[in-house]
Amino acid sequence: MSLAQERQLGSPVPVLRVLDGAVGREFYELLGFELLWEHRFEPDMPLYQRLRRDDVTLDLSEHYGDGVPGTVIWVPVRDVRALHAELRPKLWAHQRPGLHEDAPGGPTFTVGDPYGNHLRFCQPPE
Template sequence: MTTPRLGSVVPVLRVQDGDLALEFYEDRLGFTRQWEHRFEPDLPLYTRIARDEAVLDLSEHYGDGTPGTGVWIPVHDVRALHAELLPRLAPRQRPGMDEDAPGGPTFAVLDPFGNVLRFCGTDGTDGSGLS
């Protein structure tokens, strides 16, 4: 008998406009679309995006996810990512670095639908899976 193993978790974030979501996640945050699905051309979008090991599903489907969800994303060299993203974010969204956050230096970015992405620096010793 084999021991069951859990795979990586993929959060589902509710988005109300797939085009706007993809523009934000691809152009501003550097994610890449892995695949997308619609039952019919005019029906809601469900898509998977990824950047390195971070994987997110975005859904226009009512009932998938809750607007305002928070996602914690471990990052090697969070300061370099912060410097990379700042010029691409909207002029009024200038996230600062919280040096004293519980998981390590952290900055948060809001997507256009109120979901919060918390990018946290880690050295891999906190069980995040990064090493």
């Protein structure tokens, strides 16, 4: 049996708590994420959504008890400077994420969503 066949666990999908799914989705789409699907048990119940950009999959949930506002997700990036240059103009009205060249783990910048969750983009040393 190959190593790939022996593996049983897949990549985790962080669940981020948002109070308004439309606002959360709009913010993450600004970062280049695309909506894969959304679900409600009934029309007046909380919204649950899955978004993806490249290899990063995130779930946004309006459900009480799903996730905790203020969560930090560490995201490895191949070229953090290029991503910073791409996102910074889009975020200008909301925040101005600085690039920290001497951060532990490699050059890093952090972006916060409207609900206090943070994506910490980092280029680890090779």
